[in-house]
Each structure stands twice: as C-alpha cells, then as structure tokens.
Amino acid sequence: MTDLESRLNRLDTPGLRPPVLPDADVAYTLHDTPIGTLLLAVAGGRVVASSFGDEETMTTRLARAVSPRVLRQPRPLDDVRRQLDEYLSGVRRAFDVEVDLVLATPFQRLVLNDLPTHTSYGATTTYGAVASDIDKPKAARAVGTALGANPVCVVLPCHRVVGANGALTGYAGGLDAKRFLLNLEAKS
Structure with a gap:
C-alpha cells in the first residue's frame, strides 16, 4: 500500500469524514441573468423568492418569515434556474413551479395572486386595471x-x-430590466 492510499484510507474512517449537512429549510442561490443578479430561494419545494434585493436583506427576511435555517445551497434550485434561463432566452413562456408568497403582505398576495390571470405573455395591463x-x-x-x-x-x-x-414605471430590477423583459416577450 502506498503512502497516499494509506492516507486516503484514514480519511474514510467515520470520525474523519467531512460532515454531511442536512438540507436547509430554505435553500437559496444568487443567479446571474441578463437583467441582473437574482436571489432565488425555495422552501418545501416552492419558490419563495426571485428577487433583485441584496443577499443579506433577503436572507434575513427569509429567516424571519420561513425558518432560521437559510443556507446557500444551489442544487435545490436547479429546476428554477433552468426555467429562468429558458425564459430569459425566449425558449420558455411560462414557469412550471409552485410559488409561495410567504414574504408578501396580505395586500401584495391579493395583487400578485390576481396578476397571472390578467397579464398573458407578451401583453401588458395597467396599475389601474389591476386595482379594478x-x-x-x-x-x-x-x-x-x-x-x-x-x-x-x-x-x-x-x-x-x-x-x-x-409608460414604463418603476421595477425592482430597474427600468432597463423591465424594458428587456417586455421586449423579450414582444419578440416571441
């Protein structure tokens, strides 16, 4: 047995193995996109964040609203990242993910739950129309x-x-991101 084999065998002993961390209650990652970096997070298999907010603020909100076990674990977000990339490249028109609005206020939930039924891909509506x-x-x-x-x-x-x-008005990712998304949808 070589010296290297001997050292590797010692690492395989139970007391010397690296710890296996449990899955987080909230897994998140930062994902670079053409419209900026998004913090993506899932909890219980549902998307709880796709936000332009900064990492510290968003993870603190997630820890308060969902669970203090918020870990940067990109693997649980593979499907969300894939779908987001497909959407931003014009290949996908809709997301096939479950969303949980745990970070939203009751009024935000009312507005956001109603949104997909009144705005289809490539179309726009107005703030007044949503209010009505x-x-x-x-x-x-x-x-x-x-x-x-x-x-x-x-x-x-x-x-x-x-x-x-x-007119284009405020957007969390900035007006350039909003313009990019609307132009992307208009081309399809």
Whole structure:
C-alpha cells in the first residue's frame, strides 16, 4: 500500500469524514441573468423568492418569515434556474413551479395572486386595471407599491404592468430590466 492510499484510507474512517449537512429549510442561490443578479430561494419545494434585493436583506427576511435555517445551497434550485434561463432566452413562456408568497403582505398576495390571470405573455395591463380587477379601483398607487415589492419577480410577471399612458414605471430590477423583459416577450 502506498503512502497516499494509506492516507486516503484514514480519511474514510467515520470520525474523519467531512460532515454531511442536512438540507436547509430554505435553500437559496444568487443567479446571474441578463437583467441582473437574482436571489432565488425555495422552501418545501416552492419558490419563495426571485428577487433583485441584496443577499443579506433577503436572507434575513427569509429567516424571519420561513425558518432560521437559510443556507446557500444551489442544487435545490436547479429546476428554477433552468426555467429562468429558458425564459430569459425566449425558449420558455411560462414557469412550471409552485410559488409561495410567504414574504408578501396580505395586500401584495391579493395583487400578485390576481396578476397571472390578467397579464398573458407578451401583453401588458395597467396599475389601474389591476386595482379594478381586485375590486379596489382607487388603489392604483398601492398596486404599484405592492408590485414594486414583489418577492417573486419575473416568475410572477409584475413587469407586465405599466402606467395608464403605457409608460414604463418603476421595477425592482430597474427600468432597463423591465424594458428587456417586455421586449423579450414582444419578440416571441
């Protein structure tokens, strides 16, 4: 037996093996995209974040809202990352993932749950129209605020909501990201 084989055999003893960490309650990763870096997170197999927010702020929110066991573990997000990349390259038109709005306020949930039914791929709607759809016709600004804090950007298409005159207004990833997403969808 060589010296190297002898050292490798010693590493295979139970007391010397590297620890195997359990899966996180919340797994997250940072994913670089053409529209910026997104923090992606899943909990219980559901997407809880697809956010432009900074890592420390988002992981703190996740720890408070879901579980203190928030670990950077990219593997559980492989499917989400693949679907996001396919969407951003124009190959995919819809996401096939479960979403959990645990980071959203009750009003945000009302707005975001209604969003996919009123904005199809390649189409836009207005903040006022969304406000009317949720039976709050005078809440266009509140709808804008709720969408601006969407914890699951891109997956829940808040980028498809524009001003009453068709103007692009605020987006968490910036107006260039919003323009990119709308142009991407318009080409398909």
